[in-house]
Every structure is written in C-alpha cells, then in structure tokens.
Amino acid sequence: MIIHETQVAPEWVDYNGHMNDAEYARVFSQACEALIDQIGLDEAGREHYGYTIYTLETHLCYRREAHQGQALNVNLTLLDSDTKRLHVFFAMFDDESNLLATSEQMLMGMEQASGRPAPFPEPIASRVAELPQDNKDVWPELAGRTIGIRR
Structure with a gap:
C-alpha cells in the first residue's frame, strides 16, 4: 500500500550529488504522518480524542541513492500491533520500483493530557486493524x- 508520494527536492541534495541521509528520514517521517492521518489522528482527530502518536524507535536502511527530482513512493506494512503500539515497516521505491531505503518504526499511542501511553480509542483501533x-x-x-x- 502506497502511503506517501513525493520527489527529491533540490535542497535535499548534498555535496555527493544525491539525497542526504537526513532527508530519507524526513520522507519516512512524512509517511508516518500520512499513516497517522489515515487512522484518524489528523489534527481534528488528535483534538477530538485528546490522543496522539509518538515514535519510540526507528531503524533506517539505505539501499540506493536518490537524486534531485526523482519520484519517491513509500509503501507501508503493519508488522505487529497491540492495544497501544504499532510496529510498522516503510519501504521507499523510485518510479522504476527500485528499493531505495526502508524504515522500521515502533510507534506508541499517547494520551495528550497525561503524556502517558494509553490504548487506542476504539475508532482508531478499528482503522489500525x-x-x-x-x-x-x-x-x-x-x-x-x-x-x-x-x-
């Protein structure tokens, strides 16, 4: 499932002539935001439920260089979940289906008022499923x- 599409911006290119390593993390962060929006925790959802998602851990693997203007597509796979956590895997591809990078992440649902982990609100849990x-x-x-x- 493609969760995010973008292209390599000129300001993302480093002195080696390809996308800087930090920019891969930016694209995966944007993909994570798209996931959060998709499960109903966009700005309105966060306000309604008083609930948000924090990133606990990220593991990024670089496989190929990306260059200015190159199309980027990020796929999502849910590896595992429980009542308040998501273990997700993002894979970044170019428009020729070459794997450019992956990001494995552990995400935690948080009650905003307490700043503590809490189970997903039921409508969110249904979308996660x-x-x-x-x-x-x-x-x-x-x-x-x-x-x-x-x-």
Missing part, C-alpha cells in the same frame, strides 16, 4: 535487523 499486514512468520527481509560489525 484495516492496515495491510504481512504474514507474521514472513516479514520483509530488512525488518528486525540489528546493527553490528560481523566477525
């Missing part, structure tokens, strides 16, 4: 990775 999921036994190859020097 409708998100595209892969088989829990067969995650994307780049999901669940750890960082380390292999010896």
Whole structure:
C-alpha cells in the first residue's frame, strides 16, 4: 500500500550529488504522518480524542541513492500491533520500483493530557486493524535487523 508520494527536492541534495541521509528520514517521517492521518489522528482527530502518536524507535536502511527530482513512493506494512503500539515497516521505491531505503518504526499511542501511553480509542483501533499486514512468520527481509560489525 502506497502511503506517501513525493520527489527529491533540490535542497535535499548534498555535496555527493544525491539525497542526504537526513532527508530519507524526513520522507519516512512524512509517511508516518500520512499513516497517522489515515487512522484518524489528523489534527481534528488528535483534538477530538485528546490522543496522539509518538515514535519510540526507528531503524533506517539505505539501499540506493536518490537524486534531485526523482519520484519517491513509500509503501507501508503493519508488522505487529497491540492495544497501544504499532510496529510498522516503510519501504521507499523510485518510479522504476527500485528499493531505495526502508524504515522500521515502533510507534506508541499517547494520551495528550497525561503524556502517558494509553490504548487506542476504539475508532482508531478499528482503522489500525484495516492496515495491510504481512504474514507474521514472513516479514520483509530488512525488518528486525540489528546493527553490528560481523566477525
């Protein structure tokens, strides 16, 4: 499911002539915002429910360079969820379906008044249940990775 579409802006290009690493994170952040809006926690939803989403952890993998003006499409897969958390996987592709980068994220639902984790309001939980999921036994190859020097 494509959750976000954009293109590489000129100001995102670094001295190496391709999209700066921080800008990949920007695009994935925009994709996360699109997800949050889709499940009903846009500005009006946040105000109505007194509820928001925080990012707890992100793991970004760079696979290919992106260049100025290049189209970017970000797909979403829900890896797992519970009453207040979303484990999501975003994959960024160019318009030729080349994988450019991935971002695996753990998101937490938060009650705004207390600033504490809280279960999703029921309408939000229903929308979460409708998100595209892969088989829990067969995650994307780049999901669940750890960082380390292999010896």
